[in-house]
Amino acid sequence: MNKILSKPESLKDNPLSYCPGCGHGIIHRLIAEAVDELGIREKTIAVAPVGCAVFAYDYFNFDTTEAPHGRPPAVATGIKRTNPDKIVFTYQGDGDLAAIGTAETIHCANRGENITVIFVNNANYGMTGGQMAPTTLIGQVTETTPFGRDPLREGYPVKVSELLANLEGTKYIERVTVFDAPHVIQAKKAIKKAFQNQVEGNGYSFIEVISHCPVDWGKTPLEAVKWVEEVFLKTFPLGVIKDTTK
Amino acid sequence: MAKITVNNNRCKGCGLCINACPKKCISFSDEINKIGYHYAVLKNEKDCIGCGFCYQMCPDVCIEVFR
Ligand SMILES: Cc1ncc(C[n+]2csc(CCOP(=O)(O)OP(=O)(O)O)c2C)c(N)n1
Ligand code: SF4
Ligand code: SF4
Ligand code: SF4
Numbered sequence: 311m312n313k314i315l316s317k318p319e320s321l322k323d324n325p326l327s328y329c330p331g332c333g334h335g336i337i338h339r340l341i342a343e344a345v346d347e348l349g350i351r352e353k354t355i356a357v358a359p360v361g362c363a364v365f366a367y368d369y370f371n372f373d374t375t376e377a378p379h380g381r382p383p384a385v386a387t388g389i390k391r392t393n394p395d396k397i398v399f400t401y402q403g404d405g406d407l408a409a410i411g412t413a414e415t416i417h418c419a420n421r422g423e424n425i426t427v428i429f430v431n432n433a434n435y436g437m438t439g440g441q442m443a444p445t446t447l448i449g450q451v452t453e454t455t456p457f458g459r460d461p462l463r464e465g466y467p468v469k470v471s472e473l474l475a476n477l478e479g480t481k482y483i484e485r486v487t488v489f490d491a492p493h494v495i496q497a498k499k500a501i502k503k504a505f506q507n508q509v510e511g512n513g514y515s516f517i518e519v520i521s522h523c524p525v526d527w528g529k530t531p532l533e534a535v536k537w538v539e540e541v542f543l544k545t546f547p548l549g550v551i552k553d554t555t556k
Numbered sequence: 557m558a559k560i561t562v563n564n565n566r567c568k569g570c571g572l573c574i575n576a577c578p579k580k581c582i583s584f585s586d587e588i589n590k591i592g593y594h595y596a597v598l599k600n601e602k603d604c605i606g607c608g609f610c611y612q613m614c615p616d617v618c619i620e621v622f623r
Contacts, residue, residue: 331570335615491609
């Protein structure tokens with residue numbers, strides 16, 4: 311028997327600090343596999359966010375820096391413009407990318423920076439204990455919407471992928487998920503394409519990953535992945551939202 | 557012929573691999589590992605088809621698949 315699947319080289323041996331069953335670990339592995347397969351580990355630079363992924367530099371086995379509070383797109387812009395031969399990506403949650411750093415997100419996309427953005431949408435602020443995020447679903451109970459999100463009070467879930475698709479600077483946008491193995495395999499394809507685009511100089515690629523946060527959702531890991539399939543995806547349908555690289 | 561191995565001391569007992577296995581060949585250990593969880597173990601090696609679904613779903617990258 312041959313070993314056909316194991317930890318990619320682009321992940322360190324360090325244990326991940328995420329809660330049991332958290333989607334972040336799966337997404338880290340997919341990025342690491344894509345980087346390994348494209349042979350770009352030596353020239354990849356990640357920019358980590360504020361949020362549960364704040365310690366990403368402990369997990370990725372390539373250069374990783376940290377730009378808390380929504381600023382990864384600005385820092386990634388600087389890194390990429392001064393080091394155009396490097397492969398630069400940001401890894402950001404919905405609080406970081408779609409609330410705290412909305413301005414940086416939109417202007418980086420609008421400038422069409424040749425970077426890759428991995429956006430982890432888990433419908434709440436994970437690290438801080440499960441407050442409402444811009445992506446929280448209508449009716450979803452969070453720490454700050456104890457009776458469910460009411461659009462008359464808190465507005466509607468922000469669909470960042472669709473918003474960014476309207477900007478001429480963006481080239482490739484796809485929404486994927488990791489609630490079961492076939493979707494994980496699809497998510498990997500999209501993530502790899504988003505890196506491949508950058509290698510080829512195609513411009514700004516954005517992958518929204520619908521992820522699960524069992525602990526702050528008050529669910530078991532199994533209940534959480536089921537909720538993604540049955541509820542979460544109704545508001546955030548999957549698929550390629552924009553692709554001008556073909 | 558196929559099998560998986562699980563890195564016991566990384567496993568957080570989330571059960572996503574067990575849920576993903578189409579052949580139902582993984583279950584939880586009776587013992588608790590160093591970090592306090594019942595970890596995943598391959599109970600029925602003869603049923604494993606090496607599909608890798610367990611590997612795909614493991615958030616803690618504990619699983620290796622052999623075929
Ligand atoms: C100035 C400031 N405001 C707020 C916070 C608290 N804070 C830490 S992480 C975070 C957002 C995390 O949510 P998200 O981006 O969705 O990532 P997740 O943890 O869910 O992966 C916030 C608001 C902070 N650390 N500093
Ligand atoms: S709080 Fe949620 S997103 Fe953060 S590590 Fe735990 S499960 Fe994952
Ligand atoms: S490789 Fe497939 S059949 Fe074997 S344990 Fe994993 S999920 Fe089950
Ligand atoms: S998916 Fe990974 S962490 Fe979860 S029970 Fe299985 S081996 Fe353990």
